[in-house]
Amino acid sequence: MGDDPCVGETRRGRPTMNDVAAAAGVALKTVSRVVNNEPGVNAATADRVQAAIERLGYRRNDSARILRRGRTASIGLVIEDVADAFYSSLSRAVEDAALHHGYLLFSGSSREDSARERDLVLAFCARRVDGLIIVPAGRDHAYLAPEFDAGIKAVFADRPPGAGCEADTVLCDNTGGARAGTAHLIAHGHRRIAFLGDSPAIFTAAERLRGYRQALAAAGLPYDEGLVVMGPPDPARMRADLTRLLTAFDPPTALLTGNGRTTVETLRALASLTGTADAGAAGGLALVGFDDFELADLLGVTVVAQDPTRLGRTAADLLFMRLSGDDGPTSRIELATRLIPRGSGERPPLSVRDRTAG
């Protein structure tokens, strides 16, 4: 003690392998071997090095390691909003997979802003993530071309990449799910079914609208634009739209809501409009929600359930296959949805009930 190393211990912000080597009286490379569990180090030497590491509080600087090795063992995840239950479940699934493969995760929310999506992706690329899982906000992914050239792997989740961008994609069966939900309402006697969707610029919203129309067409029902409301799930806007719908001359007897937040806001609006606390039955309207949500079971809300966990896991699996060298053609997977009847979607139209009841 008292020699050079001691000075080194407080000198810079952090001790380096050099400091550890000096403290342990070995060469830099030996420290590297110990830190990385490489074979070919005498047990006694290794112990000495380990002791120095602990004494100095040494931690390997991964920036330097990454710079040298070229691989970062990290992936980037861009979603729409962590605070949304759908995406937080997806995040968790991706996180689990990353953990399992020994990868670290960068994550960020695009807030449905394509510039922000790009900035996040490029920031992650600047950190040289090995791969990306992207829920795209934008429809132009030309900015990814240099990254792909550089060997970065990307998987798109929930929404496909923009035209011209070839990449693995995992989607939910949006049209099929919306078709099934609509058909379910039709099967229960509804003829005037309103669709309350998110902003039509969002891929999933447009696809679900398509499924709704397909189901109407398949049943020979007319498509009435007056029954379709698309837009971000703003409570005030939705209340106004619902009021308009329900007080119209020929109001809908059933609603199909386009995503979790829309469903929840619809339930709120109905509760306040009809003054009833029993949201599931509000106004006697039938309701099927696209996307399951916490407590939908207690509220008795019939839903077309997606599986965000499976979505995340599938996307991660695909990505890690690419990262382990898979070079096959890109795949596009569509995950099935599942209709869960809980009461709100099985009510017959009010008029029919009136007739049978009266």
Next chain:
Amino acid sequence: MGDDPCVGETRRGRPTMNDVAAAAGVALKTVSRVVNNEPGVNAATADRVQAAIERLGYRRNDSARILRRGRTASIGLVIEDVADAFYSSLSRAVEDAALHHGYLLFSGSSREDSARERDLVLAFCARRVDGLIIVPAGRDHAYLAPEFDAGIKAVFADRPPGAGCEADTVLCDNTGGARAGTAHLIAHGHRRIAFLGDSPAIFTAAERLRGYRQALAAAGLPYDEGLVVMGPPDPARMRADLTRLLTAFDPPTALLTGNGRTTVETLRALASLTGTADAGAAGGLALVGFDDFELADLLGVTVVAQDPTRLGRTAADLLFMRLSGDDGPTSRIELATRLIPRGSGERPPLSVRDRTAG
């Protein structure tokens, strides 16, 4: 075309500043200046460099930059579980703050596992994050000492650090909230109030139990261990415990549930036990939940609301103050809770209602 740079364009995984410099016919440093928007570059030169950057698809390698500069402009966030609404709201607030300050965010979930908490934190430190926001799973943070020595800043959120670890901390007023919730039930005539909390090893669960006891004591009510059930919110276990509680000789007339998941699982269990869909009123029991949750308004559930967004924002503010040089004494902030009456907590005891009704 056809000259050296073209070879360079496909040679390595990624073009470097050197490649750009060669392609633009300038020196490395000039490229650096352009990339980093440093002043002192002729507009024409800058354009030439910019063109080369775009042509080659150059992106700065942040690992190299970080290695050289020593600052990473990134922070690490360790929470308990992204898929939990409380923590995903907190995450989003931290993410917003990080974005606002131009920082990138590493995040990970500890799953209530202290080893995993430590691994995540140390992995983030190996990436040389500038700061950390930690919702600790463990109670020993000695492993952070070398990181603190190295100048890493950490803020603890939702739960305090282990003994001997001095760091900024932001908590909710757990005891005060639980006290208020319990007092609310007592004020509505309840004398036998059960407490359903999470595992007692969790700081917040223990604090809330403390608040519950304080309120009982303040009202001169006895503490009955038979009315207290602590444990992770496993549906089956909770059903069994609730059944036992409610079929006991002297059952509680009110419940205080210890966190969001516990509240939700309690509602589920009550709904299935009493066979009623009206979860809020299930069994005629009064109920106050600690922590607000989506749709609690529709279900009419009275809660003691925390503010996870504010928690995250406050923690981030504290961290960024430290990162910008604040070196004052560590602070410990307690955020107030808010009791939101929605019906379930205002019901008088069943026996009293029987008496007045009959």
Next chain:
DNA sequence: ATGAAAGCGCTAACAT
């Protein structure tokens, strides 16, 4: 089993 030297791609300090 151990070590010396080179260099990953960048920025900081110092020329010119």
Next chain:
DNA sequence: ATGTTAGCGCTTTCAT
């Protein structure tokens, strides 16, 4: 306004 040089902390390659 532009260029040169050194070196961040590590891994790789090649000795010994």
